[in-house]
Amino acid sequence: MKRTILITGSTDGIGKATAEALVDQGHTVLIHGRNQSKLDTAKAELSKRNASAGIQAYAADLSDFAQVEQFASTVLNKHRSIDVLINNAGVFKVPNKTADNGIDIRFVVNTLAPYLITQRLLECLGASGRVINLSSAAQAPVDIAALGEANRLSDDQAYAQSKLALTMWSRQLADILGEQGPAIIAVNPASFLGSNMVKEAYGTQGKDLQIGVDILVKASLSDDFSSANGLYFDNDKGAFSNPHPDALNATKNKAVLERVEEILARY
Numbered sequence: 605m606k607r608t609i610l611i612t613g614s615t616d617g618i619g620k621a622t623a624e625a626l627v628d629q630g631h632t633v634l635i636h637g638r639n640q641s642k643l644d645t646a647k648a649e650l651s652k653r654n655a656s657a658g659i660q661a662y663a664a665d666l667s668d669f670a671q672v673e674q675f676a677s678t679v680l681n682k683h684r685s686i687d688v689l690i691n692n693a694g695v696f697k698v699p700n701k702t703a704d705n706g707i708d709i710r711f712v713v714n715t716l717a718p719y720l721i722t723q724r725l726l727e728c729l730g731a732s733g734r735v736i737n738l739s740s741a742a743q744a745p746v747d748i749a750a751l752g753e754a755n756r757l758s759d760d761q762a763y764a765q766s767k768l769a770l771t772m773w774s775r776q777l778a779d780i781l782g783e784q785g786p787a788i789i790a791v792n793p794a795s796f797l798g799s800n801m802v803k804e805a806y807g808t809q810g811k812d813l814q815i816g817v818d819i820l821v822k823a824s825l826s827d828d829f830s831s832a833n834g835l836y837f838d839n840d841k842g843a844f845s846n847p848h849p850d851a852l853n854a855t856k857n858k859a860v861l862e863r864v865e866e867i868l869a870r871y
């Protein structure tokens with residue numbers, strides 16, 4: 605069946621390669637990026653692969669909550685129904701570590717923006733939809749105060765905390781929405797895949813991006829993931845697995861989700 609799939613951060617890396625794979629399979633892919641010229645290029649390349657795929661492209665800098673809101677409302681206006689949202693856009697080591705709103709950009713792009721997008725798109729995802737959140741093997745206990753601030757954490761800590769916070773709200777939101785909401789699944793696409801993020805952070809070519817693509821395509825489409833609401837898939841192990849123990853603690857998950865909502869309510 606042909607699906608409509610929105611992928612954030614699909615101008616490069618795993619997101620772009622996943623868009624290519626899904627377009628090749630005939631799905632309608634909605635791409636997103638922060639850089640208009642990269643977005644135009646990606647749209648042209650994808651359209652060339654499959655002229656009937658009806659690629660649509662959305663520009664928004666996810667470090668800016670106003671742009672996130674605008675992005676979500678434009679998508680909502682255009683689509684009554686979306687089958688899969690892949691919250692893929694992410695940042696690790698960046699020259700400018702603080703977003704204009706004064707919060708560490710890793711928390712803004714990796715944790716807070718995906719939550720806002722998910723909340724805004726719930727009505728068009730419905731109970732049969734899926735939300736795939738790009739987690740990581742890098743997961744560190746979340747400093748609740750640092751989640752809404754800047755300059756408190758090293759790059760490694762900011763990234764690992766942002767990814768555990770994403771994993772924690774995924775499970776908590778899945779529990780809250782239950783069968784009324786989409787399946788919300790956190791996925792580590794595998795470690796050290798050869799994207800710009802990995803090349804720039806570790807100076808290594810990294811592993812084949814296709815490893816991440818294959819699991820995101822499976823998470824989006826396969827029945828194996830249809831009853832995975834609230835679970836964590838670890839592609840380093842090739843299996844559903846336990847995330848960091850904090851993400852199995854309902855009290856801690858609730859605290860993270862409440863903090864996320866409190867921060868977003870300020871903007």
Ligand SMILES: NC(=O)c1ccc[n+]([C@@H]2O[C@H](COP(=O)([O-])OP(=O)(O)OC[C@H]3O[C@@H](n4cnc5c(N)ncnc54)[C@H](OP(=O)(O)O)[C@@H]3O)[C@@H](O)[C@H]2O)c1
Binds near residue numbers: 642664
């Ligand atoms: N690679 C790995 O081994 C690995 C392992 C675990 C998890 N992950 C996760 O997988 C996801 C994809 O990462 P990747 O490795 O493919 O990295 P990547 O090549 O750097 O791609 C990241 C994507 O996110 C976009 N992006 C970054 N900041 C943004 C912002 N402020 N607003 C909008 N879009 C923004 C980038 O846009 P531009 O094209 O403009 O740069 C790009 O399209 C990330 O969430 C990452 O944390 C990756």
